[in-house]
Structure formats: C-alpha cells, structure tokens
Amino acid sequence: MHELGITQNIMEIVQDEAGRAGLDRVTCVKLRVGRLTAIVPDAMDFCFGILKKGTIAEEATLVITEVPLRASCTDCGEDFTVEAFSMVCPRCGGRSLTILSGRELEIESIEGEQEDESDGDQSPAKNPEGQ
Numbered sequence: 001m002h003e004l005g006i007t008q009n010i011m012e013i014v015q016d017e018a019g020r021a022g023l024d025r026v027t028c029v030k031l032r033v034g035r036l037t038a039i040v041p042d043a044m045d046f047c048f049g050i051l052k053k054g055t056i057a058e059e060a061t062l063v064i065t066e067v068p069l070r071a072s073c074t075d076c077g078e079d080f081t082v083e084a085f086s087m088v089c090p091r092c093g094g095r096s097l098t099i100l101s102g103r104e105l106e107i108e109s110i111e112g113e114q115e116d117e118s119d120g121d122q123s124p125a126k127n128p129e130g131q
C-alpha cells in the first residue's frame, strides 16, 4: 500500500510547518486528495493513526477531501467528471482529453494550538490543562 510512504511525507511536512508556525500541538490536518492518486482515504487514515504517535500531531484528526477526476474534451470542449476511469467524452465520445483535476495531493490546512507564554491576553473557552 503506497499510502504509508505518502503519509510519512505528509507527517514530515506537518511537523515542519507546525514547528515554523510555533504550534505546540496539531489538532487537525486537512488534505485534498485527487481520485487519480489512487489513494484510499481509509488506508491513509490508518497510516496517519500509526505515524502520529509520539509526534506533535498525536492528537490530530485527519480530514480527507476527495477531489473528483475532471477532464475536458479537446474535441468538443465538454468538461465532465470521469466516472470509473472511463476516459471517454460523454458528449461526443472523443478520447482526446485534458485532465482538469484529480491529481491533487495537497495539504489544505494544518490546525493547531499554542501553549503560548507571550501574548496570553486571550482567555480560551476551555483549558484542558486546568492551569
């Protein structure tokens, strides 16, 4: 399953970005995954669950948005969603297509929290540390 390697890369980016943003923990990672990547979201979620242990993202939830495979027919200009990988234009039957979307594999957002010593003028609604 190729999800493991990909999820490893994502975890590296998440930790990198979180460190840069000064986050103390990551609460949510949102991904956009195109259908053409052949990534199985459940498998990716499973890998994420394993890889996040002991990291800054240990408590994080993974939210995967699947991006449909969209193509444009170069013969008639029709834009359509490709179902079941049948790469044929539903309008004219043409096979000369341009892929519009479906190759995405990107981190949409990384959400997290800061323990924060400096500007504590915001009183959080909930304080799980009880401090």
Ligand SMILES: [Zn+2]
Binding pocket: 073, 074, 075, 076, 077, 078, 089, 090, 091, 092, 093, 094
């Ligand atoms: Zn067409």
